[in-house]
Amino acid sequence: MERRENQTPQGKIAGVLVEFLEIAITSVVFLKGIYPSGAFERRRYMNVVVQRACHPQLRYYIHATVSGLLPYIQKGMVERLAVIFFNAHNVPLEKFVFKLAMDLSYGSAVEEVDLQFSLRSFMSKLSISESLTKKLPPDCRWEITAYFRSIPEAGTSKEADLWIPTDTKQWQQPPLITPIKSMSSEPLCLQLYLEHPCLSESLL
């Protein structure tokens, strides 16, 4: 009679995933050092050390954004979730992209524990992947952007009306991709990779 049992595996996974994304995004923001490190406190999640934002607004932004996506993740509408760092001119410098793929037809039960086990590797990998990232110039900003497979119709739900199109400019060239971590298990497949603008190609 518990609520958990009532959920579809997708719903359950989405729940875990949203929780994970919230923490992962916080970790990414911490990693990029966009805020002073004092703005975060160490916490333990899924038995790994993670960072947690102390500032309520920061915490709320991440939480609200990600949990707002929950219904769409459940429906498999969200294709990618990107944490975009951009400079003062709204030009993105670096994107941390979470690519989601969920098998919506998957029917059997999913163990939360198994899923967390897989997701934990992201956290540990993320914490050591600073070398892959680029140093940000001062005065950077960041945002969370979700890429949908199809645009949710306005009016279908209240949440859909709340979404706004992003102002962030697009890159002219296809970006360079640096994978950080991939996980593919039934029915969830999650990948984290970096995207950098193409101009840096010359630097290589």
Add this chain to the structure above:
Amino acid sequence: MSLNSKRSSSNRSNDNNKRKKQKITANQKTLGVVWGSNSPKSPFSDVGSYMTEKNRKLHNQFNAEATSHNNPIFAGVSIFVDGFTVPSSQELRSYMLNYGGRFENYFSRHRVTHIICTNLPHSKLKNHLRAFSAGLPVVKPTWILDSVASNRLLTWAPYQLEQLSNNQQPKLSTFFLSRNSKSSEDTFTNALCQVEPVIHDSSASVGKSEDGHSSGVEKVVEPSSQISMEADDTVSENTDAIMTDEQLTSVGVKCDEEDPAGGRNDASKDERNFQSELETNYQKPSTSVSSPCSDDQNVIEFPSSVSTRPSKQCHSTLSDPNFVENYFKSSRLHFIGTWRSRYRKRFPISSTGVDNGISNINTSSVSGNSAIIHVDMDCFFVSVVIRNHPELLDKPVAVCHSNNSKGTAEVSSANYPARSYGIRAGMFVRDAKALCPHLVIFPYNFEAYEEVADQFYSILHRHCNKVQAVSCDEAFLDVTHSNVEDPELLASSIRKEIYETTGCTASAGIAGNMLIARIATRTAKPNGQYHISPERVQNHLSQLPINALPGVGHVLQEKLKKQNVQTCGQLMMISKVSLQNDYGMKTGEMLWNYSRGIDNRLVGDFQECKSIGADVNWGVRFKDMKDCENFLTKLCKEVSLRLRSCGMQGRTFSLKIKKRRKDADEPAKFMGCGDCENLSHSVTIPVGTDNVEVLQRIAKQLFGSFYIDVKEIRGIGLHVSRLENIETSKQEKFNLKSWVTSGSASMDKQKHPMSNGHDKQNMDGTSVHECRDLRGSSVQMDNNIQNNQSSADRISTPPPLCHLDVEVIRNLPTEVFSELNEIYGGKLVAYITKGKSISESSSSLQNSLLEKEAINKEEELLDVEPILQKRKLSEIEAMQHEAVEGGAVSDSGSGPSFNVKSSFEKDDLLPSSLSQVDGSVLRELPEDLKAVIVLQLPAHRRQEICSNVAVVPPSENNQVSLGVKNSENLGSNHVLNECLWAGNPPKWVEEFKISSCLILKKLSEIYYRSELTRTLSSVLHQIISEFHQLNEVHQISDDSVNIMCEVLKQYIKVKIGKDIEEIYVCFRLLKRFAAKSQFFLQVYNGVFPYLQEAVDDNYGGSLSITP
């Protein structure tokens, strides 16, 4: 000329203000001279003359196009469209063309009468204000649309541009709203629908869409209107009588589906009689039984049951053990609420009859010749009580629980003489007595109410077959199609009959729709009737205070008051869009409609009840937890009763608690709830229920989650929502119940050995198995919940043999074992012996194989032919099959998905030959099982599958990789390129093993060594250590490079979608190798473009590979 025209065209599309300025200012002339001199051929001396000419031409064009419409709505209107509008200026122009208006391309203060625009930038706004100070209206395009829709010229005032009226910059919110331009479309289509029937013959589709539109409104209106129905008798609902806050919706009305049998409506009286009698048989003996339609005389039997009124002393939960029952027994609102479900049982046909035979009902109500009568008893609760006391007829009388003149009981209803003293419902008795010392107070008499209400409805149903009950004393009649010449006559005869039968008076309002009918009743009261004809609606509404509209309560009234709106006439001045901006889509639309007297609801529309529940907010005081639990138990019982009486089951349960605020004093009202915090928790369960015990358990659980001091509780309510009709859920429920019982039965069987089990480990083992089994079956339930007859059977069977732990069974006591063996029909013994020695008995092995459906890892590909015979495969599946056959070994992608489906029905088939066994799966299987399967395969194939699974001589292997030989792709190795990664180990490993190239050989070797990981990256990683040796090799054949490239390409193909990280790691290693090895350089260069292409396809970028 050409220059000029260009200039003007750009001007037109540009800012018109500029042009205006030019016309007005002086330097415009000099400009014109300059142009004129530039183009000497131009016949115009200056811009002014050019423009005059151009305007003349445009007018001529317009006149030529204009059709002579029989209804020139826009006669005398000349619009100028400024800026971007929805609909476009061209559409607006065509409206003007078609409806007799004029359209000006260029603004002129002399010709233009209205300026149409949707939005103005601030600068333009200022400009407009200055330039148009002449007072030309600036109107939104909806004005035209609405005018066209209603086929007459509407006043433009409501459509004035808000920016002008408010004189402020547009707010951000307006942009957001305009984005879902649905609203404007909606109004448009809605309006069109209304017009359509006038023009054409009403078609069903129009009616339907109309219906769809109106249904939205109804939903908003219904609940609120219910409350305002109450308001006739009692003004303030919330502080009503002793029993407060009991929601009307708490007792539900289920809306019957429309009756498929069309003839029902005009069914003979006999039949209806029969029906109703049938229905009444179901009722409890205590309720009055009257035959509604048969004779004029109503046979009313009254049980001589003692009226159960609570004893005066038992006022709170503290002192009265049966508080909850008594509470609801003496609750007036509870009476009204439960009355409805009783009514539904009594008059079942009335609701179903609505839709039958009258297909054009929608159009008729729209076209305005419908007739609705709203009948409402005058101060029902009082007049019923005093009908046998004619001497009290003109004395002030009120109904109240308590006659104590100092009491804080609230007056629930007062008659008209009492009202003239200023006595209102909701007043404390002591205040009422202060106003009118000789006020006579009567207690409730619920039996009498029931009786009168039944009589009331019997009369209504006799006169009209479309009756919508609103409350026990209030109803709507649709007499449009009742062949009634004069609804007024009918109304008066109904009222007369009501008076003669019940001794109570009723008032009636007659109008074209329900809204106006109700408003008419207000005027008619007391004991009168009033007819508002369609022509007089406008007049009547204009002075009507807004709170007379259903759905306008205190809050809305306050808000509107702030906007300086107090009457419907004032409300009419506000456009729909701005109403919707301020009050939300639905409320805005409702206000807009209602202020114009538009009401699209149909008589007979019953609202589906959303939740059922019970609240007690009076007299709730608990000493300790026990009191509280006791109370909850009773409350659950009440709710369960209510659920059952409505035939509903619910899934979501919410417990509401009123908790005394910390600083709240003891409430003014005796035993009232006072100032409280409202807390609520809810829980949803998978299956609907009305079971008392389940309710009690849930309620307790919910209560536990509050962590509240019971002494602080002032009110408790339990509500059930997500209701399911018991009829529809019956099928499901049956299955689930049977499942639960059978499940528990089999559980018992298993528990039995468990309890006898000797060592603890074994117990754990069995319990785990049980769990898995149960879970599995529950999933199955979900999958085929409809046709579950079979699954119920299946579930009651014990778990398949292969689920049993051999160890456990072997250690079971002998009697238990034999019992179990019986259950398994003797197979258990065989199974155990098999467990001892794997290859011993083939028959038992067969059995275990038969039972192995649940082993998901097991993949058997079935023969195509029998499957095709047994059930229809979708074409894709069939194609998959063919592909599988062609490719000899199934590719792991399509195999499992197919097998999951097939394993349900056909678990008793072994693959007929090796070619249908997936080698990779086979390899994954435990050794013993593998051996069994190999044993079961046809002999001539055995060797081969062994070779496929284990290490094989290369020549054999080539035979295995049979199938279509693609000669194009082959070099010297005749390998099938399609499936280099298929199988386990993948094909390429075998290929490399026999390769002449040292590096490839090494790769294959390492692959075998790295049993665990089996990713290419791990193989490449390990090769690093031996790299120096490999590098010596200089002879590189194109073939080996090709095959390596092919392996990598296929690896990319497999992994790109889900594991870009793996590819990334591989290629970083490869790049590192390429720096040192010629071979890897060639490979790397060969594959790299392919890789980037694949990454681009999947991720829209290129992989940046840093070594």
